[in-house]
Amino acid sequence: MSEFPLVLFTFFSQLSVGTFLALYLSERRGGISPASARLASHAAFGAVAISMVCSTMHLGDPAGAWRAMLNPWTSWLSREILVFGVFAGLSFLYCMPMVRGTLRQLVGLLGSFLGIVGIVCSGLIYTLPSHPAWDTPFPVLFFLLTAWLLGPMLLLCITRRDEATDSGQCTGCVKILLAAQLVITCAYLLTQQAWLDTNSTLAAVRILVGILMPFVFLRGTSPSWGGAFLLCACGELLGRVMFYDNVIPYTMFGM
């Protein structure tokens, strides 16, 4: 697990963006209680704050982390740090009670947009020709799906007691996203197998725990969002560990 700080950074940043986006859309639609909205906004900010701390743990010179923003002209990593920096600021603002009305909508819209842009930047960092399995649309797709799966699930855990929560529609959307994750994960493992060193058992566990078992928790009229979220989160973490560890780059004379 050589890149565990990056596993945590990508996981928490994507959880944060997903939660923020789901919260913004829920507030636009209406029906979410102020207490739930406050808790969700704090969760989104907390997640992005954790992700920023985790990202510095990956550096050999953490004190120089600010220099990571100095080359946005060619480096996707620079762009990612800049965008997520602004997103973190906006998610902090979104927690403030005095940010209301039109200003809140503006902060929510901009934060949602920048969060998605940040995730796309994160994925494009890994579209490296030196790693053929990553030089595909899969990194961006994986990262977006993590956000779109975990964010709404976390929000639904928080808002489960709000009467206006339309669980049926939400359940349907999450199931579609889980199905998409299954298709994309299998497509990655099958189409890129020449450039992956995949442990079949771990891949099976990742699919079973993170994609198939959540379906069980989402059955019926009272889905268990907490259970589904925990399983999905474990699956996403395992999937991310495998993403970093299983890739095979070009070799030098077979080494």
Place this chain on the structure above:
Amino acid sequence: MAKKMAFLVNCDRCIACNACEVSCKNYYQQEASVHWRKVYYMQEKELALPIRVGVSLACNHCEDPACMKACPTGAYRKREDGIVVHDNDRCIGCKLCMMACPYKVPCFDKDLGKVTKCDMCAARQDNGEQPVCVQSCPMDAISIIDLNDGRNPAMEDEIPGMPPRSITRPTTRFIRETAGTQIRRDD
């Protein structure tokens, strides 16, 4: 026309003694796991006859360096003479250049907390000296050439076993091995 400096590796002369690798480590006193120059062996399946061919490689000072594009701090710079240099003061040790380089050139120095790599002994060359690896090779298997010099010998720009050169367009050039007569006993 500006010079375009590059390594010329003569695989026919190389005896894989590793003097180049050791002299580089000795001169720059790097941390143990850092190898700016490495001696590889061509794989037998790439060779017509069962011979051992050593290939000494350091940074390829590519025309389109992946390390330079990936680096978030702008720590890499390609000089006018083509040498790609790395600024340790700017580096934050994110190791993205190590992922981006197809040739596994940048090395993470645990003591410094930063990435380092071969810079073709740019400072020595600026003083009119040869790179340490070139000077130490007992077989004159490594040399520095100007790719814009029309007097260069016949050379190849890629050898089997390396990643596709279209990724970063490395400037390292090669003189391929020649195998002598071999007598095989099949009884």
